[in-house]
Structure formats: structure tokens, C-alpha cells
Amino acid sequence: MIRAIVVDDEVPAREELIYILQNFKDIEIIGEASHGVEALELNRKLKPDLIFLDIQMPKISGIDVARKILQEPHIPLIVFVTAYEEHALEAFEVNAIDYILKPISIERLSKSMNKIINNINIGKSDYLGKIDKLIKTLKDKETENKIRISVSDNGKIIPLDAKEIIYATIEDKNTVIFSKKGKFETNYTLGELSDKLGRENFFRSHKSYLINLNLIEVIEPWFNSTFNLKLKDIVEKIPVSRSQSKEFKSIMNID
Numbered sequence: 001m002i003r004a005i006v007v008d009d010e011v012p013a014r015e016e017l018i019y020i021l022q023n024f025k026d027i028e029i030i031g032e033a034s035h036g037v038e039a040l041e042l043n044r045k046l047k048p049d050l051i052f053l054d055i056q057m058p059k060i061s062g063i064d065v066a067r068k069i070l071q072e073p074h075i076p077l078i079v080f081v082t083a084y085e086e087h088a089l090e091a092f093e094v095n096a097i098d099y100i101l102k103p104i105s106i107e108r109l110s111k112s113m114n115k116i117i118n119n120i121n122i123g124k125s126d127y128l129g130k131i132d133k134l135i136k137t138l139k140d141k142e143t144e145n146k147i148r149i150s151v152s153d154n155g156k157i158i159p160l161d162a163k164e165i166i167y168a169t170i171e172d173k174n175t176v177i178f179s180k181k182g183k184f185e186t187n188y189t190l191g192e193l194s195d196k197l198g199r200e201n202f203f204r205s206h207k208s209y210l211i212n213l214n215l216i217e218v219i220e221p222w223f224n225s226t227f228n229l230k231l232k233d234i235v236e237k238i239p240v241s242r243s244q245s246k247e248f249k250s251i252m253n254i255d
Contacts, residue, residue, distance in 0.1 A: 062080060
């Protein structure tokens, strides 16, 4: 029998998961927590085999709870519960640790449980390496989702999440942002935008272009070791200058 606790700050979500888990004879729910500190206390007290851990919680996120658990004497298996879109989680499929996507379905949970049961006796060092990798990836996603840029449009202020920004460029000496919400002028320079959006997901491909690396669809080799890029939802091809091509090839792992 796998002894588990469920951690979620939203009571309905916690109750729903517990209700669904009752369909699995191999799982015994031995506790539930409404926040991260309580989860850490229950881990020390009950020493569960498994924790279902919500990612987005106030004060201390599920990711940070997992980090702290890795420093504890008792380290259970962790299954993250998340509302992130599925495409953002494709990288996690290779890990023994699993995730459950909200809203929870019994079909998806069944797949998770099969993986958990098959890996419940995984070697400790192997497990620690995989959970470390998963936490880092989740933390990167969490940071990416928190970055916002506000722009003006006809007297209104429009907030843009970093993931909505496709690229920025210079038009008539003004900085212009092309996003999934439309085209907007901003008072930021391209250099200032690059600093605010971060170098993990945005790249200065040319002195006049700042691009979202996650939205590149096609890379076309061009003359003199340069490239042209096709970005998602954009017809115009974006250049990678010769001075930036070496760094771009390294980032994109181009031989």
C-alpha cells in the first residue's frame, strides 16, 4: 500500500483529488495540507511514500516545498499538480516523477499511478537526480510566467506576459512589440526589454530585433553564416546577424 498526502491550498481541488484517488486500491490517503509549511510538517510526522503537491500556492510554492523536502531526512516520491498548459510540460515525460494536469481526469491520473507504482522502489540517487531536474525546469517555467511588460494602447494599459511576446523591433526610431495580443509601441529600448524579459527565453538576433526563442518554427541558413527565422504567427522573416550567429548556433545547438 502506498501511503500518500495531498497538498493544495484550494479546498475543492484537494477534495476532488482525494475523491478520485479513492478509485485506486494501492493508494491510502494519510493526510492533507492546505499550504507548504503544513506539507513539510506532515512529511516529517507521517513519513508518506508519496506527496501530491500543487505548484501554485501562496507564500511558499510547491516547487520550493519540493526543494525543502529534498533536504529532509525523509524524501517521498513527489507528483506535481499543475495548471500549466500541457505543451509546457512535454519535457517532464522522460522523468520517473510525474505530474497531473488540472482539471484532473481519472484517465490521466491512471497513467500517473501506473508510473508511480512501477517506480516506487526507484534507487534514491537516481530519484534525487530526476527530481532535481524537474524542480529546475518547473522553476524556470514559474519565473517565465511571472515576467510581464505593460504597454499603452489608446490611453489604456495592456499587460503582456513574456510568453505572449513574439518579437520586438525598431520602426521609425521607435521600439515596437509584436505579440499575440497585437502590435504595441513601448518606451523601452531593445536593450532594456532584453534585460527585463531575461536571456533564457529572449535573444538579440540583430541590432534591430529581439526574439522569443520559444516561438521559433523554422531556421533558414542564409549567406555569410547568417540565418532567417520563421516565428509563430508572424509572416515576416527575422534575421540573425553574422555577429550574433555564433551565439545563436550555440543556444539552438546547431552544429
